[in-house]
Amino acid sequence: MLTDTLQEKKVAAEPPIKEKRQLLSSLISAGTFEDFVNQVFWLTDNKESSYVCFANVHMLMEARNDKDFQDLLNNADIASPDGGPLSKLMKLLYGQHQDRVPGMDLMPRLLQEAAVRGKSVYFYGSTDDVLEAVVAQAKKDLPDLRIAGHYSPPFRKLTHIEDTAITKMINDSGADLVFVALGCPKQERWMADHKGQVKACMLGVGQAYMTYAGLERRLPKWARDLSLEWTYRLWQEPRRLWKRYLVTNTLFLFEVAKLMLSKRSNRRLQLTK
Numbered sequence: 001m002l003t004d005t006l007q008e009k010k011v012a013a014e015p016p017i018k019e020k021r022q023l024l025s026s027l028i029s030a031g032t033f034e035d036f037v038n039q040v041f042w043l044t045d046n047k048e049s050s051y052v053c054f055a056n057v058h059m060l061m062e063a064r065n066d067k068d069f070q071d072l073l074n075n076a077d078i079a080s081p082d083g084g085p086l087s088k089l090m091k092l093l094y095g096q097h098q099d100r101v102p103g104m105d106l107m108p109r110l111l112q113e114a115a116v117r118g119k120s121v122y123f124y125g126s127t128d129d130v131l132e133a134v135v136a137q138a139k140k141d142l143p144d145l146r147i148a149g150h151y152s153p154p155f156r157k158l159t160h161i162e163d164t165a166i167t168k169m170i171n172d173s174g175a176d177l178v179f180v181a182l183g184c185p186k187q188e189r190w191m192a193d194h195k196g197q198v199k200a201c202m203l204g205v206g207q208a209y210m211t212y213a214g215l216e217r218r219l220p221k222w223a224r225d226l227s228l229e230w231t232y233r234l235w236q237e238p239r240r241l242w243k244r245y246l247v248t249n250t251l252f253l254f255e256v257a258k259l260m261l262s263k264r265s266n267r268r269l270q271l272t273k
Contacts, residue, residue: 015042020079021094024255026063027074028055028081030090033099036080037109043077043201044119044176051076051191051202054103056083057252062185064255069185072192077201080106089256093263103205107179108212110203111138111145114177120146122175122200125182126209128152133213148173153182171199178202181209 016038020027031039043050053059053076063070073079080101081087090098114121121138123131131150138145153166170178178200180187187204194202210216 013046015039015046017078020074021090023086023089023093024060024064024259025070026055026060026079028079028086028090030094030096030098033101033105033109036078036099036101036106037113039078040106040110040177040201040203041113041117041119047077047201048199049194049196049202050078051188051195051204052078052080053188053191053204054080054082054101054106054206055086057085058248059184059188060086061248061252061255069188072188075192076188085252092260103203103208104211107203107205107208108141110177111142115142115145118146119176120148120174122148122170122173122178123150123209124153124170124178124180125187126152130181130209130213130215133215134209137213148175167194167197175200179208180204181206 016035017029017031019030021030022028029036029039040052043052053073055073059073059082063073080103081090081098082100082102084100087098087100090096111121113119123134126134131152135147135150138147149169151166151169154162158166178198180191180202182190182204184204184206187206191198191202191204207216
């Protein structure tokens with residue numbers, strides 16, 4: 001009987017997501033949307049400190065050009081296929097369907113599940129106005145959700161004293177999930193630097209605050225399914241984002257074409273042996 005109980009605990013402790021798959025130079029987590037939801041809460045129950053990256057084309061190309069950022073992404077406890085091109089490429093390379101798991105969709109689902117599971121959440125980053133809108137929306141949608149706190153840090157490099165004080169403030173709040181919106185790659189670097197310091201699961205959700213609070217519209221689902229969200233973002237902020245999307249997306253397509261040609265050549269060589 002004791003052996004059976006131990007076996008049940010062992011099974012219950014198994015993480016829902018057990019695999020990462022290589023896309024270019026990056027390792028991206030594989031699983032269904034609900035697997036990712038359950039994996040986040042598995043992290044809150046089984047790891048003292050962890051972080052989640054939501055990977056898109058920009059992040060993959062950033063990792064390809066920056067070894068430190070590549071290590072940061074590959075060492076993430078979860079690297080979610082946020083962008084449609086990533087989920088499609090995973091299916092193309094590995095022959096299995098992969099759900100797209102964007103931060104904009106996962107964050108509301110995690111808040112909903114946190115309310116059910118009695119987990120507390122903390123909102124870090126962005127501006128005071130945006131944070132107030134996010135908290136107001138969360139309280140409206142989920143009255144039972146435990147909101148541990150929120151904080152908008154200064155838009156400059158923090159001193160060691162400031163950083164230590166912020167880390168203590170988050171830890172003292174008792175938060176289980178810490179949503180981080182500092183923009184890519186700043187939020188990913190912040191999470192990696194604070195792994196082992198912030199005692200929670202940190203999630204770099206970027207623009208998810210804006211869409212969750214209704215401060216920014218998203219494209220219809222059919223357009224998102226066609227991976228057209230980047231065109232909408234580019235239209236909104238052309239000066240800031242033209243290089244990220246037009247240049248980066250072109251380079252990504254070039255790298256994917258090279259990869260596919262290489263795989264085809266290798267397949268032909270194997271057939272001729």
